[in-house]
Amino acid sequence: MSADLAKVLPMNARSKPKIVAKGIQKSFGNVLAMEDVTLSIQEREFVAIIGPSGCGKSTFLYLIAGFEKPSGGELTINGNAITGPGPDRGVVFQEFVLFPWLTVLRNITLGLDIQGVKREEAEARALKWIRLTGLSGFENAYPSTLSGGMKQRVAIARALTYDPEVLLLDEPFGALDVQTKNYMIRDLQDLWQEANRTIVMITHSVSEAVHMADRVVVLSSRPSRVIADVRIDVPHPRDRRNPTMHRYEDEITAILSAEVDKAMSLERQIR
């Protein structure tokens, strides 16, 4: 269904592959988490990854970030094999991972502090994201005094402030209410369109994925493979009431539910 639309809107026709995964395998001990993930992410593309819980989405993100090594397959960024973490790839973790000994402001400027950016400049750059994430007034608070949603916003602001080429987001809106989430989604999209970053975002929400991403990649249950790769050919800014988007949502939801049903029935047979 998306083939004809792709001709109308060749969104990333001129861009080149940024991250390429070929037959990625990952096992932890004797647990095989990823079986064969093959995926190419273009420069300046916004890719959403969706899949059943425990299928290896976070693991895939950690492989791209260079925190973990694949057990098999090839993983490259800009054509070079990924050997370790680097400041070109910023990560927002599913569990936030803030530093309790740093104030909100210092948590957010951390990336720039490490890179030796002058304190005034770092703070000026942080303030923009503090404002956009609605954290103004909490600059000097310590993370232990923040709510879960606020912690998540700090984590997002921290990754955005040091401006990496690739943003790796692991369920970045999980702890936010719908209203705050919508604001953050809009800001993230503005950023992505202005600065042309490559974004890989894991999410559990099909509508979030369809609303934000160029492409939605669906992973199978563990051990994971790519079972669908859907290009969302709707120009930005997107309107939630657009019927085309609803069709995409329905399509992806159907694929995902079938996968979850299959996994659950298998799981229960074993028991």
Place this chain on the structure above:
Amino acid sequence: MTASRTAGVPRQKGGPSASPSQIVAFVTFMLPIGALLLFWEGVVRFGLADATILPAPSMIVVRAWELLNPAKAERSLLLVHIGVSLWRALAAFVLACLVAIPLGFVLGLSTGTYRALSPLLSLLLPLPAVAWTPIFLVAFGQGDLTIIGVCFLGAFFPVLYSTIQGVRGIGVHAIWVVQSMGAGPLDLFRRVLLPGALPALISGLKLGMAHSWRTLVAAEMLAALSYGLGYMIFAARSYMDVSTMFVGIVCLAVIGLLIEHVIFGTLEKMTVARWHSSGKVRGTR
């Protein structure tokens, strides 16, 4: 955010003038102690206890005053005893920290080494350091070397163990965060490992100093040639001078309390306690 900056007027506790709540806290702390002293005084005064074994608090105060010799402070015997004891306990503690903290970081970071040494540690950690005193006496004879050596062992294991636990308690994700920002080993240590291990490390320091102080008394009784509170208490037995023994015991208790609350309490307030308070009443650094 202006609110957070302007609200940063000094509203700190523990300034030169004590707040009413602090006075209340002090009184509630002192009340049971005062009651015990009164009761004790009464028991001795009414002849319910033998004053040659249990002297009344007033008698202990008088003896302390004599030992303190305030008229000639430069020749105050009690102050010399206290000074020597403090010096030994602190020297042992500092030396123990200098070895145990770096070693703790190494062991905490390398799982292999930790696994290899962990049985050894669990054997040595619960061992009372005083038990080594006779061996040190044989090796080094009486004197500071033996006393400081034994106290060193008393302080060493709690500090080492806490440092290891502190480092191992830091989640790998925290390390990943700074690595993905381009942090090298030095940044990693300074920005994550050290502050991350600090809460456990501070309780280890507290415990280490307390152990050093406890071990000291026994070691001084066995190995001191002159001076030191442990020596003072032990030497007083030859003259059946129970009051002096009690003066020593009171000094040990009070100094131990002061070290824990003043030194480590302040350290805690400056770090760990601050991280869990609302930063909104504080201005930027």
